[in-house]
Amino acid sequence: MVSNPERRAALVDAGVEVLAREGARGLTFRAVDTEAGVPVGTASNYFTGREELLRQMDARLHQRLAPDPDVVAALMTRPKDRALVGAFMRDLMDRATRDRTGYLALLEMRLEATRRPELRASYTESLRGDLAEGMQFHREAGLPGGDGTVVVLYLAMLGLILEHLTMPDVLSGALPGADVPDDLVELIVSTVVPQERPEP
Incomplete structure (x- = not known):
C-alpha cells in the first residue's frame, strides 16, 4: 500500500x-x-x-464532526446546569449542520453496516465508544442528570438531526411558532435534563 x-x-x-x-x-x-x-x-x-x-472514513468523520476543544473549554467556564447542556446540544446541531455532507455520510454508513456484518461490528464499537465517552464527559463535568439522561439526549438529538438534514419540512410547522431546529433543541433539553444534578 x-x-x-x-x-x-x-x-x-x-x-x-x-x-x-x-x-x-x-x-x-x-x-x-x-x-x-x-x-x-x-x-x-x-x-x-x-x-x-x-x-x-468513519475515523475521519469522527475528526471532522468532533467538538472544537476551544469551544468546549469556553463552555465549561459556565455554570454546570441545564442551560449548559443546551449549549452543548446546540453546538452538536451546529456542527452537524455545518458539515451536512459528513453527517449524511455517517447516516449512509449506518445503513451500509446493516448489510455488512464486518462493518457493523467495527461501526457498533465506534458508536458505543462515542456514547460511553459522552456519558463519562457528562459525569466528570458535573452536568445535571446521569447516564440515562445522556442516552435519551443521544437518541433525541439523533432523531432531530436526521429530520433536520434529510426531511426538514416534516418538522416545519409541527409546533406553530417554534424555530427549527433551535427551539426543538431547547424543548429536548428542557424535557430530558433535570434542573439540578441529583446527588449520587
Whole structure:
C-alpha cells in the first residue's frame, strides 16, 4: 500500500463526498478517484477494499464532526446546569449542520453496516465508544442528570438531526411558532435534563 498521508486523507474525504451524494452503491474506487481528481486506480493503491475505506472514513468523520476543544473549554467556564447542556446540544446541531455532507455520510454508513456484518461490528464499537465517552464527559463535568439522561439526549438529538438534514419540512410547522431546529433543541433539553444534578 502506498504511504502518502496527505493523498490518503484527500481520498478519504473524497469518499465521504461520494457516499453522502451517491449512497453506498455509488462508493467505488473509480468514483473516489474521480471525486479526488486523481488518476483511475489511485484509491486501490491506498486501500485494500471498500471495508478499509469505510473504516477510515468513519475515523475521519469522527475528526471532522468532533467538538472544537476551544469551544468546549469556553463552555465549561459556565455554570454546570441545564442551560449548559443546551449549549452543548446546540453546538452538536451546529456542527452537524455545518458539515451536512459528513453527517449524511455517517447516516449512509449506518445503513451500509446493516448489510455488512464486518462493518457493523467495527461501526457498533465506534458508536458505543462515542456514547460511553459522552456519558463519562457528562459525569466528570458535573452536568445535571446521569447516564440515562445522556442516552435519551443521544437518541433525541439523533432523531432531530436526521429530520433536520434529510426531511426538514416534516418538522416545519409541527409546533406553530417554534424555530427549527433551535427551539426543538431547547424543548429536548428542557424535557430530558433535570434542573439540578441529583446527588449520587
